Amino acid sequence: MVSPNSAIAFDNKIEGDIVISRLDAxxxxxxxxxxxxxxxxxxxxxxxxxxxxxxxxxxxxxxxEVMRFSPRQSDCMIVAGTVTYKMAPHLRRIxxxxxxxxxxxxxxxxxxxxxxxxxxxxxxGVDRIVPVDVYVSGCPxxxxxxxxxxxxxxxxxxxxxxxxNLTA
Amino acid sequence: xxxxxxxxxTTALQAAxxxxxxxxxxxxxxxxxxVDEVIAVLQWLQxxxxxxxxxxxxxxxxxxxxxxxxxxxxxxxxxxxxxxxRVAADCADDAAPVAPTATGLWPAADWHERExxxxxxxxxxxxxxxxxxxxxxxxxxxxxxxxxxLAGIETELPDIEVAEETAAKVIAAPMMGGPFVxxxxxxxxxxxxxxxxxxxxxxxxxxxxx
Numbered sequence: 001m002v003s004p005n006s007a008i009a010f011d012n013k014i015e016g017d018i019v020i021s022r023l024d025a026x027x028x029x030x031x032x033x034x035x036x037x038x039x040x041x042x043x044x045x046x047x048x049x050x051x052x053x054x055x056x057x058x059x060x061x062x063x064x065e066v067m068r069f070s071p072r073q074s075d076c077m078i079v080a081g082t083v084t085y086k087m088a089p090h091l092r093r094i095x096x097x098x099x100x101x102x103x104x105x106x107x108x109x110x111x112x113x114x115x116x117x118x119x120x121x122x123x124x125g126v127d128r129i130v131p132v133d134v135y136v137s138g139c140p141x142x143x144x145x146x147x148x149x150x151x152x153x154x155x156x157x158x159x160x161x162x163x164x165n166l167t168a
Numbered sequence: 169x170x171x172x173x174x175x176x177x178t179t180a181l182q183a184a185x186x187x188x189x190x191x192x193x194x195x196x197x198x199x200x201x202x203v204d205e206v207i208a209v210l211q212w213l214q215x216x217x218x219x220x221x222x223x224x225x226x227x228x229x230x231x232x233x234x235x236x237x238x239x240x241x242x243x244x245x246x247x248x249x250x251x252x253x254r255v256a257a258d259c260a261d262d263a264a265p266v267a268p269t270a271t272g273l274w275p276a277a278d279w280h281e282r283e284x285x286x287x288x289x290x291x292x293x294x295x296x297x298x299x300x301x302x303x304x305x306x307x308x309x310x311x312x313x314x315x316x317x318l319a320g321i322e323t324e325l326p327d328i329e330v331a332e333e334t335a336a337k338v339i340a341a342p343m344m345g346g347p348f349v350x351x352x353x354x355x356x357x358x359x360x361x362x363x364x365x366x367x368x369x370x371x372x373x374x375x376x377x378x
Contacts, residue, residue: 093330
């Protein structure tokens, strides 16, 4: 028996070839471990995002290494950088083109709140145009912080009543 | 610092164009030119004096209710003689400033003039493609003008569909009250400000403790 919040353990000597679980747990297990990012690299945070994807920090350990530049194939938009008002509608359209289920990580001060750019040209937080699941502080955040955000997002997904949402 | 080689360019320029006056300058040789002669002057500098590189086109807004309000500035460089020169011209009309385009002399003038138009609202006559370059098409203001507040002015988002769906707007975002900013009394808001600013034991005036 697999519960959504415990580690998945399967012993084929006891249970044979049949795994009994809850659909929620199975769906969330699948979603959690292949969360393909949509890298919205708009400023210097994108450099840290690249660092997170590379060998030293290796976001592949969490199943999120497949950066998809097509919104149709991605699950999690990582807004890495300053969003200008000129860019904001494009960002929203890319978000709209992503298939459900989809999540958003606001990476860094600019994406979270506009950061130091209190000006006529900068969107004051990406949560004004897209729903944000996890905010990451930092300017820019360390790769570890982004990985922590991804783990937090995975925890959030594990707690989602996915079956109810699918059939609703 | 650019070289300030003493040469006869400005005197020769004044001999060729009697309306050219010398301009106060701390670094480069600088001249003031009537705006209707400026293209002829730039062409003369390019052809006769080897100023083959257009470094920059920009403008100065001397504030509302001043006349002349807008001054155009061109910076030229000679890649053979390694000298700079600054050419300035006052726009005649303070409300709707107009200047001639330099795209016929240097193709690079295209984007510089688009930027000056975008941020200062100066129209360049004869420009092949005078659109905004930084702000979006349809933005109603020219942000580098003196009457435009740094915080911005509330307007609509560039995309109507997205604006309707998200109910988001371009908002005025004053520095005061935002993150990273002290209050007007000079005190940091210790609850809202960024965490590191809470340590005020050292700053620009007090030395960092050992």
